Amino acid sequence: MSILINKDTKVVVQGITGRQGSFHAERMIEYGTQVVAGVRPGKGGEWVLDGKVPVFDSVKIAKETTGANTSLVMVPARFAPDAMLEAADAGIPLIICLTEHIPVQDMMRVRSYLDQKGVRLVGPNCPGVQTPGECNIGIIPGDIAIPGNVGVVSRSGTLTYEVLYALKNVGIGASTCVGIGGDPINGTNFIDVLQMFQDDPGTDKVVLIGEIGGTDEEKAAQYIADNMNKPVFAFIAGKTAPPGKRMGHAGAIVEGGAGTAEDKIKALQAAGVQVADHPEQIAELIKG
């Protein structure tokens, strides 16, 4: 079992004709993901990736023609807000946006619109979602995770790979791995994913990978204390990050004394979460 995506997920890739888009779409297909369509306005009717994927002028047409039910957005930042709105307007219920550097005000408008449409967005500025063995949407390497019963949710990219890889090395697999992204305004937060994992019969344990900035980890801790009976393991990056500086991710910043790693770790521990000192330790903690 899994959350968000599985072997039946049909993906439309917005920006499939770009360098990044075509490269990763190819990897996704190799993984076994059903990439049923690409979108590039003005290129409708063409086929890409050696004729494997048809391109459409809009998400609406792509969805009507192929039945796509998930969109992967890999267009440049200045086009990404419209790309998400387009997918939502076309009735796509799940949008995964990898694009980094989207202006915050744009994201506030997009998120408001998506909420009103009841559309789930994962990202932006995230590595994507992977249900090992079934479906891989985004840029999480296909060979670093094996199927299993641990749900993983993270604000980070390579740090997540690190944890997945450490789990794999001790023979532990993942039900689904969700990268929620490093931006201050995103679509899906920890609580959303924790709830899905709690409800997913295929997930027995959960790993949460957080970092400095905002208060989402603190809210997640509260949620865990109130609503979860599955064990949760966590790592929080940024203990040594200085205040007032964005640590690469737009959302990773300690501002006005809020958003420190210490606060988050304390909150999680108080909620019964085992917090690792370093990412590789997660695997040891889970193995027990």
Add this chain to the structure above:
Amino acid sequence: MSILINKDTKVVVQGITGRQGSFHAERMIEYGTQVVAGVRPGKGGEWVLDGKVPVFDSVKIAKETTGANTSLVMVPARFAPDAMLEAADAGIPLIICLTEHIPVQDMMRVRSYLDQKGVRLVGPNCPGVQTPGECNIGIIPGDIAIPGNVGVVSRSGTLTYEVLYALKNVGIGASTCVGIGGDPINGTNFIDVLQMFQDDPGTDKVVLIGEIGGTDEEKAAQYIADNMNKPVFAFIAGKTAPPGKRMGHAGAIVEGGAGTAEDKIKALQAAGVQVADHPEQIAELIKG
């Protein structure tokens, strides 16, 4: 029993310090309606109507202070869109807007926003809502209807009074009378109200008063055929209206051959609705 409003409804009047606003608020209080607050920015802290009603600077403050759960909007057209947005933002679940002449594009934006907030709007350009004997919000005269089991829904003002009055004259009362207004873009349509009447145990029969323009009566007919078992009686105004002309109400216009009284009457009759030749006949038909 009734729909939308009853003796427990607490009303805030936006525009209570205006000539129209204060006049009708006074009538509403005489009727027994709980008018708990008025709103006029910059006049917060004053009391109006001989000290009966406190005035607040915003709907939000009025709601927090008085527990108002319904707003009556009686401000001029250029301020009415913001007044509705304000009530919605303040968390008022029911807005009744009497204001006429609101620009259509403003109304499209307002309606879109209210939908996303899950707020019910009745109107604009409507006479209001009356639950005889319990609560009267708007300008429907208080003495032309008696409590009863007939639900009335109408796009018109005085034409509705005509029907209520004719019903009263033969001893028939109304459960609730809802004026949905004569504008092309409004908040609540026939189907919304028909559904409420169908579900309301206090309503046994329903009167629908339509007019030329749009296709809401046709859609209502379909709804009645598919979903209602309570008898419905109707009158449609505008059989003699020439095409291409707005008959007073912004929404009352036959355009491109659509929206004629004939089409609406046919559709209603096909749905088993008894359609009266003239408004006073409604009372006779119901009396049977």
Add this chain to the structure above:
Amino acid sequence: MKLHEYQSKNLFAQYGVPIPKGRVAATAAEAREIADELGGRVVIKSQVLVGGRGKAGGVKLANNGDEAEQLAREILSMEIKGLPVRKVLVDQGIDIETEIYFGITNDRSARRPVLIASAAGGVDIEEVAATTPEKIIRVHVDPLLGLRDYNVNDLAAGIELPRIHWKAFGQIAHGLWKAYLESDATLAEINPLVITGDGQLLAVDGKVVLDDNALFRQQNLVEMRDLDAEDNSEIEANKFGLTYIRLDGEIGCMVNGAGLAMATMDMVKLYGGEPANFLDIGGGASEEKVAAALRIILKDKRVKAVLFNVFGGITRGDEVAKGILAALKEVNPDVPMVIRLVGTNAEEGRKLLAEADMITAETLSEAAQKAVEAAKGA
């Protein structure tokens, strides 16, 4: 409020929509001058606010200044569907390859703006919609988001616009949208949007209808109003806050409320008469308003009887009656007057009016019947 073709196209041009070179002329000599400037080959188009001017001979092609002057003179002396032609638009002749329909309007049932396009442009779009609806592409715009590029892509793909024109079409779409939005239009239409022989897109004809309720914030556009195209009585009624629409019958109607006014007209017809007008005097009934309404009704010499139908709700019936009596004294009508007054203090009102030599009625049916009879007797 409708804008003329030249006004509409100039508005579009302000928002970056390309239009043919041309100018409006009020005389044949001016038309010649413009034709000469444009190189001779021009279209002379009557500027009247009714449809079907082409079929009526109000649009002609001229090959040189002489022809332009001659044709402009002819057109400027025409009347089309009762409206005098006071101006002609002289546009350069266009080498037309393809004609597209492109409009933006308010979709009442979807409650949002809709872009409408069709590759079958140049003709009546309602006819296309009726006969070959699949040729009409509709794309809704979210009113809080405004027009997005993907809306335009859906439209361009829908009408199978050749890729080479997508960029130009996109600019036109955004221009038309801004024109629609910022002028509070209920319709902003380009028909035809032409693809010329050398691959340019041009708005060859344009139509804009403004939302009358939004004119308070559109002062620049209000100044373009062409009162020639409107009924004098309707203009007069507007000044007094009345809504008046002239019809073809003999029974003048004066009613408070639009729905009730329509119902009253319908009743007149039901009893064998024909209403002379729609007239809504709105809430209350001040002496001044009633008098103005009476004057307007009676100006129509076909009126053989006047029917008042007033539901005195908020306003008390006796006060309404007094207003009517004062108005009657001022206007002094010579046709029979039937009044039906109900609601608050109606009894008192009816008594006052009966003394004033008016025919009174209790119900709407009775009132309509009496008015029809009175008109026949008059």
Add this chain to the structure above:
Amino acid sequence: MKLHEYQSKNLFAQYGVPIPKGRVAATAAEAREIADELGGRVVIKSQVLVGGRGKAGGVKLANNGDEAEQLAREILSMEIKGLPVRKVLVDQGIDIETEIYFGITNDRSARRPVLIASAAGGVDIEEVAATTPEKIIRVHVDPLLGLRDYNVNDLAAGIELPRIHWKAFGQIAHGLWKAYLESDATLAEINPLVITGDGQLLAVDGKVVLDDNALFRQQNLVEMRDLDAEDNSEIEANKFGLTYIRLDGEIGCMVNGAGLAMATMDMVKLYGGEPANFLDIGGGASEEKVAAALRIILKDKRVKAVLFNVFGGITRGDEVAKGILAALKEVNPDVPMVIRLVGTNAEEGRKLLAEADMITAETLSEAAQKAVEAAKGA
């Protein structure tokens, strides 16, 4: 990107927010000239992009041109928190009656813009929020609707602003909102917004922080960038698409991915070292990028060892290794280098790097430990 006070206030003024008369000066003579123009009584304010300049002596009151020149000279020779003062703002002296805080920022957890106001203005708003949170009024704005009058009313009522000032406050609110919106600000702040003795509202101090991700559409504002206020190495890193932040330790870190980079720093600390920097080289690792990153790290003379931590996922480990080797050859560092390479083709990569006299590690823990040891030994 931060704007200076004078830039922020000029931006606000463009949107109709009233500001004191004044101008920026780069020399004491200019300051004197401006003071004379303004009538003598002026405030001389250092323009530096750090907080607390008042406490540092960077804001002074002058009563005449002589004093202004003297004080400007003093301030222009100062360094505040390591930043040289290159400009002063010379503003007319204001008769202050009341000081209000008024700002607009992005509320991360509400996911919408928030207006923040307090009658306790003029001081650090975070301090007010911490000690007397009830004095801070927050009103959210719907990002699709934009600022509405009722938002402003809620704010004005919340801070109990006297009615007489509501209109002026409303204009300032709409101006500040437009400035925030159209410049893609993450913060637009007036502190204090002053009510003067004669009842005027004036933005006496201003602060604007722009969204770095939106600078592509803010060319006019980008030109105001003050590179003096930024770390040279950070500017250099930016050019290569790297994110670099200087810290105080001795172990240089080069990592792909922001989260992993933070985790790597944390590991260094965990094993008793101190990271010298945060550095994210992003996806892939081209020779050029790696070389630039190395140069930037090694420019910091405190660095005693460099730790590479690369998760070769999409990019293959052997290619990453080759990129690093080429970069090493170019930069030729004289401190020990520890590399930990995992993921796709990591084995091949590690072999290549071991031959190049680098210390290799299998896990992040091992790598951090080895780097700390190497730094001690160096």
